[in-house]
Amino acid sequence: MKNSFYKKHLVDITHLNIEDIRILFKRASEIKKIVELKGGDNRLQGKIMATLFYEPSSRTFSSFVTAMQRLGGGIIPLFSMFNSSAVKGETLEDTARVFSSYADLLVVRHPELGSVRQMARYSSVPVVNAGDGIGDHPTQGLTDLYTIQQKFGDLNKLHVLFIGDLGHYRPVNSLSKLLSLYPQIRISFVSPKEVPIQDGLKKYLVSKKVKFIEANSFENILANVDVLYVTRVKKEYMTESLYHKIKGSYVLTNIFANSMKNNSIIMHCLPRIDEISHDVDSNSRAVYFSQQVRNGMYVRMAILDMILRKN
Amino acid sequence: MKNSFYKKHLVDITHLNIEDIRILFKRASEIKKIVELKGGDNRLQGKIMATLFYEPSSRTFSSFVTAMQRLGGGIIPLFSMFNSSAVKGETLEDTARVFSSYADLLVVRHPELGSVRQMARYSSVPVVNAGDGIGDHPTQGLTDLYTIQQKFGDLNKLHVLFIGDLGHYRPVNSLSKLLSLYPQIRISFVSPKEVPIQDGLKKYLVSKKVKFIEANSFENILANVDVLYVTRVKKEYMTESLYHKIKGSYVLTNIFANSMKNNSIIMHCLPRIDEISHDVDSNSRAVYFSQQVRNGMYVRMAILDMILRKN
């Protein structure tokens, strides 16, 4: 069984194929059982993961930190890199070289698109992209796909609807690209007209012959979808005036949620502000708290394991 | 031997009885021996503790972090939560749900009264209150009681004197409530008239029939007490003008300290500013550095252990 993650960077997810993903998800499910039984094991003893976060993110940080330690590894927990050598004027390239001398793996979050790829080029150890600006968030995309797969088994024939600020929301990019691997998938993108999906994603999906549509309202589509993926407006990535124009464009209430198929799921990669009403939390379709967060830990454990160990 | 801490929150301490405390302190003393012998053990391997600190506190943070690791557990070391999702507008409820998916236990400090209880309601794992505004600080209260018990053995018949800013100092609340379990205890509260003990505490002590007095000077009481607990003025919880009015109201010098019984002890939960002179540090009655801090680690180890393991 080929482990195509071993010693490789995970900056983007376009190099992964269905078999790579199948193997990863198998590993995640095995690890899930171990965690449920005894919290974890020691397979990554002697390995150190450095988290280089140039943008605040308590949840992605924590997900990686818990994942690494549940497998017996150690951590270099750098949470606000702007309080560090960055302020002394060091380049990202030099930072990558230094930290890859200390750690066996770097997990990098950065507000600028392309920054993580740049660091990967100079790192002597694998780099995992934990979000690079409006670019990608591969471990979130894989978490989301795992959550969908756990629910539906077969990933073909599904209809996935994304709503919200699709222009700035990197998990949309990562998950959409992953979904494009499944030929019969259908995707609907619903956003305010100011923040549609990025051109790059659109071209990518066209090149992969994915059936997708773009729209500005979701009410008519809702009854047909298997997966509803709600996103937050990324306030920190836009002007104040744009934020005030588009915030609150879509709010998923329980009335809407109940109009969905019984067998459908509602996802959100959190934090949630007001785009999903709190009464939806207890809707049986809602998986964002009950499964998606926890799956993020299992999938990240699987990713760390497969990057750091051959077998 | 019933472990009433197992899988329970520790937000307040009013649900604990004398037997619960006896069992906890027995565990703390066992753990103390293990730490002295070999630093710790691996009983909490596979368990992860998240520290969610919304208020700076290097010492409580560090006490929990060292406690968890000395028992073989891992940590999610979040120290300044205001640099995190909180700034994106997430509610405490959602934060509780997310972090309880990653960790086996949450340790929360927050400047607002009631906030920790609120998080506990939504957490799927036990929550330990590491200080909630002017509310409670149960692990400190238990540490303080353990320190007193180690000195005197029998907790009855003691006379405990608190001095300082009693209105804002949460360990006063927690320790007083614990002391109320011992029927013959006597408590004297001495504070500037602007910052007496809180009404809620007063009512609680009355309902428990505790013998206590309130006063504004401590000189006459000092010779009679077994335990003197000195507190810091909580500058961060009051106006500048109130601070300047009450700061320096009481300063424990060695002359005062030496007027105390030989067999008495002087406590402070630190940091100390100027309310205890430095020459008191070497007074044989002073236990704040020599015992109280270290006991904090042992008691927190015992609490983590009993919450996370049944036996």
Next chain:
Amino acid sequence: MKNSFYKKHLVDITHLNIEDIRILFKRASEIKKIVELKGGDNRLQGKIMATLFYEPSSRTFSSFVTAMQRLGGGIIPLFSMFNSSAVKGETLEDTARVFSSYADLLVVRHPELGSVRQMARYSSVPVVNAGDGIGDHPTQGLTDLYTIQQKFGDLNKLHVLFIGDLGHYRPVNSLSKLLSLYPQIRISFVSPKEVPIQDGLKKYLVSKKVKFIEANSFENILANVDVLYVTRVKKEYMTESLYHKIKGSYVLTNIFANSMKNNSIIMHCLPRIDEISHDVDSNSRAVYFSQQVRNGMYVRMAILDMILRKN
């Protein structure tokens, strides 16, 4: 084999002799083999290291944090102490007393000269100086000496050239003092006239009868040196106007680098701003990324090990 580091502070390095250093470097080389083979081991299980950083330094912090965990120890990862009790007005002495109750070893960085020695006086556990203002940085000095020794074997008869802001650069102090142990060593100090080496260092070297010169240009010396140590201008330790006057005084380009002996090495303790051109990075003489950083981890592992374990 006497371990003179055991249970001792490492605030300065002037108490170390050649035999102490030989034993330390032997340990570092043994540990290097273990790390290359399996990442580390568990010899420091049950030990906790607290990093008390009053000045940002992601790389020294990370080097210690990875070192401790690769030996099985735990960490109290305090990175920005100015967000902590310090703001409540606690003295360094009290902080030392508190943290030495939690941890088995304190690693302290502080912007003020003498502050770390002050803390060591009140700590009940060993304190390692991770940089105290314009004072010392002993673990960096030892790392640098180890890097030189690994290259040349015999440390006598070498010619070492330091260039840059020598007045504020503490590794210059630490390494120069260590070099003074080797009677035939020659040192050249080249700096802008505003930032020569400190008087204290000069007196120390004179007292040790070290052959050294001071100059303002390095071009003529370059062809004769075995070790070129380039330093960063410590912007944060000087006025804006002085910074603008001296920055860019020396820039090591590949043309200069290639004029050095084939068997020489170029060092820098990083972060590097613009004092070494990027094309020098691939020069065979450059060891700052390829060896110096990684050696920092091995040497710190050896130091932690020798301070915390007798054998």
